[in-house]
Amino acid sequence: MISNIITKGINGIPNVPGDKSISHRSIIIPSISNGTCEITNILKSADVLHTLEAFKSMGVSIIEDKKNLVIQGKGLNSLSESKEPIYLGNSGTSARLLTGLLSAQNFNTILKGDKSLSNRPMKRITEPLARMNAKINTTNGSLPLSIEPSNLHSANIEIKIPSAQIKSGLLLAALNIKGETVISESKITRDHTEIMLKSFGANIKTTKTDNKKIIKIIGQKELLPKNIDVPNDLSSSAFFIVSALINENSNITLKNINNNPTRNGILLALKKMGAKIKLSNERINNNENICDIEVVSSDLNGCDLGPEFADLMIDEYPILAIAAAFANSPSVFRGLQELKVKESDRLKLILLNLKNCGIKCKSENNDLFIYPSKKYEVKKNLIQTDFDHRIAMAFCIMGTKIGPLEIKDSESINTSFPNFKNELNRLGGKIF
Ligand code: S3P
Numbered sequence: 066m067i068s069n070i071i072t073k074g075i076n077g078i079p080n081v082p083g084d085k086s087i088s089h090r091s092i093i094i095p096s097i098s099n100g101t102c103e104i105t106n107i108l109k110s111a112d113v114l115h116t117l118e119a120f121k122s123m124g125v126s127i128i129e130d131k132k133n134l135v136i137q138g139k140g141l142n143s144l145s146e147s148k149e150p151i152y153l154g155n156s157g158t159s160a161r162l163l164t165g166l167l168s169a170q171n172f173n174t175i176l177k178g179d180k181s182l183s184n185r186p187m188k189r190i191t192e193p194l195a196r197m198n199a200k201i202n203t204t205n206g207s208l209p210l211s212i213e214p215s216n217l218h219s220a221n222i223e224i225k226i227p228s229a230q231i232k233s234g235l236l237l238a239a240l241n242i243k244g245e246t247v248i249s250e251s252k253i254t255r256d257h258t259e260i261m262l263k264s265f266g267a268n269i270k271t272t273k274t275d276n277k278k279i280i281k282i283i284g285q286k287e288l289l290p291k292n293i294d295v296p297n298d299l300s301s302s303a304f305f306i307v308s309a310l311i312n313e314n315s316n317i318t319l320k321n322i323n324n325n326p327t328r329n330g331i332l333l334a335l336k337k338m339g340a341k342i343k344l345s346n347e348r349i350n351n352n353e354n355i356c357d358i359e360v361v362s363s364d365l366n367g368c369d370l371g372p373e374f375a376d377l378m379i380d381e382y383p384i385l386a387i388a389a390a391f392a393n394s395p396s397v398f399r400g401l402q403e404l405k406v407k408e409s410d411r412l413k414l415i416l417l418n419l420k421n422c423g424i425k426c427k428s429e430n431n432d433l434f435i436y437p438s439k440k441y442e443v444k445k446n447l448i449q450t451d452f453d454h455r456i457a458m459a460f461c462i463m464g465t466k467i468g469p470l471e472i473k474d475s476e477s478i479n480t481s482f483p484n485f486k487n488e489l490n491r492l493g494g495k496i497f
Pocket residue numbers: 085086087158227228229230231233254255379380403
């Protein structure tokens with residue numbers, strides 16, 4: 066895919082797809098509820114379709130109609146053994162959440178993934194699950210992994226790595242365990258699982274102290290069926306937001322966007338850089354914060370973001386790095402170690418590709434420094450993505466400023482935003 070320079074800005078109302086994190090959970094939790102759930106505006110991307118196929122293979126009836134689903138929940142304990150190993154493609158969220166959920170079912174499961182997913186760390190979820198007596202064998206700490214049925218017991222677990230995927234995997238296991246499981250985290254991670262479980266009637270309580278969030282869940286309570294309207298994805302919106310900010314003559318409005326305070330760091334960071342971003346129509350739907358977002362072209366300043374931002378926007382650093390490359394002064398983003406274990410080593414690829422685009426940057430102790438300049442000389446116009454959807458989309462936006470850039474293996478964009486190219490072109494992009 067080639068992304069070329071634009072001159073007339075990005076304008077209009079982008080059709081941003083449903084939120085990826087909420088879409089996964091909108092299949093998993095209804096599938097183990099006790100009745101029929103209607104899901105609207107689900108994201109139909111490769112990652113979410115892998116979760117959907119996984120539940121179909123475990124005997125859940127799911128009727129699909131465009132972006133809507135009708136899921137016939139089977140209850141906490143009635144999933145059935147998949148005839149084949151469950152293949153999860155590129156999806157880390159499916160892998161971590163299903164490892165937790167399926168470790169508390171009474172059948173064997175094998176989980177597999179693509180090359181990237183098979184290199185991602187799974188011990189972060191299998192080790193805490195082992196403390197609940199889960200029986201899981203990984204391949205050198207990664208997928209493929211096999212889960213054997215075992216009697217799980219409750220435990221008190223402090224999560225050391227900030228990760229909503231770990232937390233959610235543990236919560237899904239705890240749903241099926243007798244007694245109270247206590248999970249605590251000292252850093253903020255997205256809380257979609259807690260919000261959804263509460264609305265499905267799970268016995269779950271969260272309390273916050275100054276430096277900790279404690280979640281108590283008493284298992285073996287059946288989940289009530291509920292309908293879910295999935296809001297649109299802020300992470301996918303971020304590519305349009307930054308393209309409008311850095312290209313003159315731009316004005317876009319994104320509608321019905323999830324603005325959950327545990328993951329809206331990108332809006333805070335861009336505002337800190339002087340972005341003209343206006344939120345309106347703020348409301349609550351299914352206990353999630355939703356809003357519309359208007360963005361116009363802006364002169365951005367560099368900024369110094371502490372590691373607390375990494376907890377609130379880990380997926381948005383590739384596109385934030387593009388914004389920083391066009392700011393009036395240098396930026397530093399601190400505490401990015403988790404960026405190295407995403408769909409690719411994103412820290413490495415941001416550095417490599419920014420340098421190829423002629424932008425001075427470096428990393429030191431997991432902090433990323435970007436030094437913008439008024440003029441760029443593209444050294445190599447081939448963007449290396451290692452099949453990572455967010456790296457591909459971020460450098461596509463870079464191409465709208467300094468293109469043409471050739472984005473290698475851009476089909477990975479199907480992971481989260483299949484219509485990205487058409488939408489960007491509809492609003493003024495030049496991608497072919
Ligand atoms: C996700 C959590 C994040 C994020 C991923 C989706 C989720 O991962 O990077 O894209 O849906 O729970 P970690 O919480 O493991 O950092």
